[in-house]
Amino acid sequence: MTNILQNYRRVALFSILAIVPLLLISNSVISYGQTNTTNATNQTSTSGGPNSGLIKLIDSGILMIKSGDNEGAKKSLLQAESGLEDKPNVSGAEKHIEASLKALKDNDTNGALTHAEEAKKGLA
Incomplete structure (x- = not known):
């Protein structure tokens, strides 16, 4: 045993x-x-270009929208928008961020994501 x-x-x-x-x-x-x-x-x-900081803010906003944190996304997108105010050559991106913020206000997450992605493309 x-x-x-x-x-x-x-x-x-x-x-x-x-x-x-x-x-x-x-x-x-x-x-x-x-x-x-x-x-x-x-x-x-983010390749480190002149708009990489703004792209990071938009990326952060996109991730927050996807996770359901609309308030955090608004803050991130508002920071990106304020960074775009001094750059007239990227006004299309600024308009897309404004549209994304409006969509968030209206609880339209798909619209907010679409416009945030378009703003990001306009900065790349």
């Missing part, structure tokens, strides 16, 4: 010692892949 119990303990111990490193390795591989994908997305969406 003691021999069976010792064998059971050995099998359990070796199983744990084999499984734990595999779990740690698989988790780090998944995390590494997610981090690289996120960084690649951020680098392609």
Whole structure:
């Protein structure tokens, strides 16, 4: 009986010692892949041009709209709009942000997203 119990303990111990490193390795591989994908997305969406700060504000507003935080989206889009006031060559983007804010006021999230995306395209 003691021999069976010792064998059971050995099998359990070796199983744990084999499984734990595999779990740690698989988790780090998944995390590494997610981090690289996120960084690649951020680098392609904002290339560091003259309007990158405004694009980041619009991106933030878009994410907030998608998450249901309309008040946060309004704040972000209002900041982007105030940054566009001194730039007459991007008046189309400013009009789209104004339209996005109006759509948010009317609880039209699809319209708000559409106009925010168009404003972002106008700045890229």
